[in-house]
Each structure stands twice: as C-alpha cells, then as structure tokens.
Amino acid sequence: MARTTGSHSDITGPKVREAALRLFAQNGFAAVSMRAIASEVGVQAGALYNYTPDKQxxxxxxxxxxxxxxxxxxxxxxxxxxxxxxxxxxxxxxxxxxxxxxxxxxxxxxxxxxxxxxxxxxxxxxxxxxxxxxxxxxxxxxxxxxxxxxxxxxxxxxxxxxxxxxxxxxxxxxxxxxxxxxxxxxxxxxxxxxx
Amino acid sequence: MARTTGSHSDITGPKVREAALRLFAQNGFAAVSMRAIASEVGVQAGALYNYTPDKQxxxxxxxxxxxxxxxxxxxxxxxxxxxxxxxxxxxxxxxxxxxxxxxxxxxxxxxxxxxxxxxxxxxxxxxxxxxxxxxxxxxxxxxxxxxxxxxxxxxxxxxxxxxxxxxxxxxxxxxxxxxxxxxxxxxxxxxxxxx
DNA sequence: TTTGCCTTTGAACGAGCGTTCAATTAGCGT
DNA sequence: ACGCTAATTGAACGCTCGTTCAAAGGCAAA
The missing domain is CATH 1.10.357.10 (Tetracycline Repressor, domain 2)
Structure with a gap:
C-alpha cells in the first residue's frame, strides 16, 4: 500500500506533469530534456521515472x-x-x-x-x-x-x-x-x- | 567567381533547402539532425555548411x-x-x-x-x-x-x-x-x- | 529501536547532436 | 594536359540526450 502522509509521490507526481506541460508548451517536446523537467521540479532526472515510464x-x-x-x-x-x-x-x-x-x-x-x-x-x-x-x-x-x-x-x-x-x-x-x-x-x- | 556549368553548388543548394523543408515539416525542426538532411541530399553532414552557416x-x-x-x-x-x-x-x-x-x-x-x-x-x-x-x-x-x-x-x-x-x-x-x-x-x- | 518499503540520488551507459577542418576529389578555364 | 579552386569527405571535438540501476536516504509501522 502506498504511503499517504509524508509521501512525496503525491506532491512530485503533479509537479512533474505541471513542469512538463509548461516546458513543452514553451520550448517544444523535442527541445525539452528530462533533466530540464527534473530541474524545474527540483529533483534529479532519474526520479522522474517513478512517475512516467518514459518521456513519450x-x-x-x-x-x-x-x-x-x-x-x-x-x-x-x-x-x-x-x-x-x-x-x-x-x-x-x-x-x-x-x-x-x-x-x-x-x-x-x-x-x-x-x-x-x-x-x-x-x-x-x-x-x-x-x-x-x-x-x-x-x-x-x-x-x-x-x-x-x-x-x-x-x-x-x-x-x-x-x-x-x-x-x-x-x-x-x-x-x-x-x-x-x-x-x-x-x-x-x-x-x-x-x- | 563561382563556377556555373557543372557546379554542384547550384544543384546541392536547392536540394538542401528542399530536404530541410520536407524533413522539418514531417518531424519538426528539433527532431531533424543535420546528418538526416545530408543523408536525404546524398552528401555528408559537413557539406551542408557550404550552403548555410548553421541549422538555425x-x-x-x-x-x-x-x-x-x-x-x-x-x-x-x-x-x-x-x-x-x-x-x-x-x-x-x-x-x-x-x-x-x-x-x-x-x-x-x-x-x-x-x-x-x-x-x-x-x-x-x-x-x-x-x-x-x-x-x-x-x-x-x-x-x-x-x-x-x-x-x-x-x-x-x-x-x-x-x-x-x-x-x-x-x-x-x-x-x-x-x-x-x-x-x-x-x-x-x-x-x-x-x- | 528496528524493520521495510517508498523515494531519490548520482553515476554511468551508449548514442546522437551541431559544428569544424585538414585532406581529398573532380571538373572548368587556360 | 595542367593548374586552380569550388565542393566534398570523413574524422574528430565536446556536449547533451533518454534511460538504467545500485546505493542511500527517510518516513511509517511494529
């Protein structure tokens, strides 16, 4: 069972989608790196893969x-x-x-x-x-x-x-x-x- | 003076622009590499720089x-x-x-x-x-x-x-x-x- | 306090990127 | 036939890419 209290997952997940949305709209999908999204969220690139299987x-x-x-x-x-x-x-x-x-x-x-x-x-x-x-x-x-x-x-x-x-x-x-x-x-x- | 007859420049130049146009439209600017354009034209990537200072x-x-x-x-x-x-x-x-x-x-x-x-x-x-x-x-x-x-x-x-x-x-x-x-x-x- | 899982790190991987440049090719003017 | 030069090659540069993964961190339950 997923943790609720204190879990970063419920916070980081939406932040990843919001950052990706903003950056994709601003710079285009191909021009935005996973590292750029991670930087916007405040984590390392590897952590994104807890929230999406891949960029696509x-x-x-x-x-x-x-x-x-x-x-x-x-x-x-x-x-x-x-x-x-x-x-x-x-x-x-x-x-x-x-x-x-x-x-x-x-x-x-x-x-x-x-x-x-x-x-x-x-x-x-x-x-x-x-x-x-x-x-x-x-x-x-x-x-x-x-x-x-x-x-x-x-x-x-x-x-x-x-x-x-x-x-x-x-x-x-x-x-x-x-x-x-x-x-x-x-x-x-x-x-x-x-x- | 630039050569006219037999010059590849007058042939390759337009071909570069046509290939870039088609590929940019099909895949997007950021997703198209200079090597892909060159391959479409039939030359190596370096040759493109006779026809454009850069991709931009x-x-x-x-x-x-x-x-x-x-x-x-x-x-x-x-x-x-x-x-x-x-x-x-x-x-x-x-x-x-x-x-x-x-x-x-x-x-x-x-x-x-x-x-x-x-x-x-x-x-x-x-x-x-x-x-x-x-x-x-x-x-x-x-x-x-x-x-x-x-x-x-x-x-x-x-x-x-x-x-x-x-x-x-x-x-x-x-x-x-x-x-x-x-x-x-x-x-x-x-x-x-x-x- | 200990256990156990969720989350994150940070390094690493192989690949491809735009661009540069010395060396080579190939064809026109002479 | 030859010299000149525009055109092209092919290798190399440093860099960034998406993705993976063992290790570490951190919080909740026991």
Missing amino acids: TLLFNLLCTHMEQLLAAFSDDTSLAPVDRLRRFVDFHIRFHADRPDEVFISYMELRNLTPDNFGAVEALRRQYEDRLETILQSGADAGDFDIADTKIATLAVIAMLTGVNTWFRVGGRLSLDQVIAQYWDMVRKSVVSG | TLLFNLLCTHMEQLLAAFSDDTSLAPVDRLRRFVDFHIRFHADRPDEVFISYMELRNLTPDNFGAVEALRRQYEDRLETILQSGADAGDFDIADTKIATLAVIAMLTGVNTWFRVGGRLSLDQVIAQYWDMVRKSVVSG
Missing part, C-alpha cells in the same frame, strides 16, 4: 488528459434550438481554451511527436469533440435554421476560427474575454445561418 | 522566403468593391497555402525555434500580410458594406479559419479545391457583411 508517455498523458477534460466539460443541450446550442458551444469553446493555453498549444503542436498508437488515441478523442459541433450544425441544417453546404467543412472552419483565439488573446489585453466571445459568436452565427 | 539560419531562410513569396504573390485591387477584394483574398489565400503545405506547416509550428531576432523578422512579415486583409475589411466597414465590431479580431478570425484548410485538405480527397473555396467564401462573406 508523459506527453501522451498530458494530451489525453486535456482531451478527456474537454469532452467531459461540454454537454450539449438538445432541447434547445440549434442556434442556441451553437451559441453555447462557441461560448464554451473559447472560455475552456482561453483557460488552458499551454494544454491547447501542445495539443496542436506536439501531435506529431506521438507514436502512431498514441496519435491515434488522441485523434479519436479530437474527432469526438468535432462530432459534437457537427451534430449541432447538422440539426440546424435539418431544421432549416442553418444554410451550410457541407457540415464537416463548416465544423472544421468554425473550430479553426475559434481555436485561433488562443494565438493572440491574453488576459488583461485590449479586449475582455466577453467582448471577444461576443464578436466571434456574431461572426460564427452569421456564417452559418440561412441568408 | 536554414530554418530562418525557409520561413523568410515563404513569407516573402506570400507577400509578393498577393496584390490587392483597391478599385474593386470591398466584397470583391475580400473574395479575391479568400481565393488567393486558400490556393496559395494549399499549394505549399510544408511551408505553411513549418511557418506555424517552428516559429518558436527561431532566435528572438529571426522570430521578430518573420513576425513582421506575417503582420504585413495580416494588414493586407485588415485594410480590406476596414474599407468595407467604412463603406457600410461590412458589419464588423473590431477589424483586428475579424482579420485574425478569418485568417485562422482559412489557414485551417491546410490541416485537413488533400488533393484527390472528397472535395475539390474549388468546392472548398466556394464554401469558405460563403462563410467568410456572410460572417462580415451587414446583417
């Missing part, structure tokens, strides 16, 4: 956890009108991603550093998230509320547009998050509603 | 060249109506980027591997390109053709949406490039025109 798995767990939290955090409300479901999605997506810039960054930048198996697992989670939006767009198209030539393309277009916020938005900048969300919602709504 | 400059030149070609390739026609100028921009952006997936990829993924000076230079070029679009949006807003709360945000939103095409579009896929452009133009137009 460390990255994979960060990406997987992020995607799972993303999926768990959004719940569609199919009783609403499609336009309101879409509004909720836009609001959620921008807020959730603005809260987690590092996780979002590595989720887009470090996919190629995953082994094929790990990449497949993360891709499947991402596709699940995209499907949530596509379902909303399809509902609106079926109801005649939306005018969309191809819902798959519209899904990817909207997500790309919304996720782009993360490349420039900073808390305390010229615009508040609410202002940003308002404008993006205006653009997204107009881009899909029937003309 | 090799990356910088690829990004710089790409941005300069992008700026040189698009010319706005201010005599057209704003909506037509915007249509031309959307068409150009998607086509130009779809033609150069590797260049676009490294231009977004490898910015952080540039030294601060080199990063600044590439960023300045990128901002120039963004300004081209913002000018168009501003003209349309001034003329009352567009309804845009903040032209800077709209600029970034549109570019993010359009550049997102590169993450999934493949020649020979379900949709032709013309079909893709048509739908993106429809969405972009609706997202900015007066409602």
Whole structure:
C-alpha cells in the first residue's frame, strides 16, 4: 500500500506533469530534456521515472488528459434550438481554451511527436469533440435554421476560427474575454445561418 | 567567381533547402539532425555548411522566403468593391497555402525555434500580410458594406479559419479545391457583411 | 529501536547532436 | 594536359540526450 502522509509521490507526481506541460508548451517536446523537467521540479532526472515510464508517455498523458477534460466539460443541450446550442458551444469553446493555453498549444503542436498508437488515441478523442459541433450544425441544417453546404467543412472552419483565439488573446489585453466571445459568436452565427 | 556549368553548388543548394523543408515539416525542426538532411541530399553532414552557416539560419531562410513569396504573390485591387477584394483574398489565400503545405506547416509550428531576432523578422512579415486583409475589411466597414465590431479580431478570425484548410485538405480527397473555396467564401462573406 | 518499503540520488551507459577542418576529389578555364 | 579552386569527405571535438540501476536516504509501522 502506498504511503499517504509524508509521501512525496503525491506532491512530485503533479509537479512533474505541471513542469512538463509548461516546458513543452514553451520550448517544444523535442527541445525539452528530462533533466530540464527534473530541474524545474527540483529533483534529479532519474526520479522522474517513478512517475512516467518514459518521456513519450508523459506527453501522451498530458494530451489525453486535456482531451478527456474537454469532452467531459461540454454537454450539449438538445432541447434547445440549434442556434442556441451553437451559441453555447462557441461560448464554451473559447472560455475552456482561453483557460488552458499551454494544454491547447501542445495539443496542436506536439501531435506529431506521438507514436502512431498514441496519435491515434488522441485523434479519436479530437474527432469526438468535432462530432459534437457537427451534430449541432447538422440539426440546424435539418431544421432549416442553418444554410451550410457541407457540415464537416463548416465544423472544421468554425473550430479553426475559434481555436485561433488562443494565438493572440491574453488576459488583461485590449479586449475582455466577453467582448471577444461576443464578436466571434456574431461572426460564427452569421456564417452559418440561412441568408 | 563561382563556377556555373557543372557546379554542384547550384544543384546541392536547392536540394538542401528542399530536404530541410520536407524533413522539418514531417518531424519538426528539433527532431531533424543535420546528418538526416545530408543523408536525404546524398552528401555528408559537413557539406551542408557550404550552403548555410548553421541549422538555425536554414530554418530562418525557409520561413523568410515563404513569407516573402506570400507577400509578393498577393496584390490587392483597391478599385474593386470591398466584397470583391475580400473574395479575391479568400481565393488567393486558400490556393496559395494549399499549394505549399510544408511551408505553411513549418511557418506555424517552428516559429518558436527561431532566435528572438529571426522570430521578430518573420513576425513582421506575417503582420504585413495580416494588414493586407485588415485594410480590406476596414474599407468595407467604412463603406457600410461590412458589419464588423473590431477589424483586428475579424482579420485574425478569418485568417485562422482559412489557414485551417491546410490541416485537413488533400488533393484527390472528397472535395475539390474549388468546392472548398466556394464554401469558405460563403462563410467568410456572410460572417462580415451587414446583417 | 528496528524493520521495510517508498523515494531519490548520482553515476554511468551508449548514442546522437551541431559544428569544424585538414585532406581529398573532380571538373572548368587556360 | 595542367593548374586552380569550388565542393566534398570523413574524422574528430565536446556536449547533451533518454534511460538504467545500485546505493542511500527517510518516513511509517511494529
């Protein structure tokens, strides 16, 4: 049985993941050494291997956890009108991603550093998230509320547009998050509603 | 005077840049060794240093060249109506980027591997390109053709949406490039025109 | 106080890294 | 045919990499 009181494991474990997340986001997976992560945590490199079998798995767990939290955090409300479901999605997506810039960054930048198996697992989670939006767009198209030539393309277009916020938005900048969300919602709504 | 006929320099030089571009796009700058590039070209690693002072400059030149070609390739026609100028921009952006997936990829993924000076230079070029679009949006807003709360945000939103095409579009896929452009133009137009 | 396990250290491993450079090759101008 | 020089080789430099592991440390239970 693992020790609880006085165990460093419960402290060091999260610190390892936090340091890896920050450093991967800042410098890129390939450019961050295990020694650099260990130094950030305050231990020697060898100690990291109590918390991850290897560097690859460390990255994979960060990406997987992020995607799972993303999926768990959004719940569609199919009783609403499609336009309101879409509004909720836009609001959620921008807020959730603005809260987690590092996780979002590595989720887009470090996919190629995953082994094929790990990449497949993360891709499947991402596709699940995209499907949530596509379902909303399809509902609106079926109801005649939306005018969309191809819902798959519209899904990817909207997500790309919304996720782009993360490349420039900073808390305390010229615009508040609410202002940003308002404008993006205006653009997204107009881009899909029937003309 | 450099030799021309029979000189390997004129052959090896471009081959080095092409190999570096492909490998950087495929595996990431940090994960590609000079020996890997040399092997792709068919020379030893030392020979690369006839064509670049170092690995960093090799990356910088690829990004710089790409941005300069992008700026040189698009010319706005201010005599057209704003909506037509915007249509031309959307068409150009998607086509130009779809033609150069590797260049676009490294231009977004490898910015952080540039030294601060080199990063600044590439960023300045990128901002120039963004300004081209913002000018168009501003003209349309001034003329009352567009309804845009903040032209800077709209600029970034549109570019993010359009550049997102590169993450999934493949020649020979379900949709032709013309079909893709048509739908993106429809969405972009609706997202900015007066409602 | 002793026992026993969890945690960490610190050294070591083989490998690969970017870069340099003297020596060699090979082809053009003469 | 020869000399010149651009182009390339191949070895070497010092360094960092991910990972392993025997040894040591430290805390809880007995």
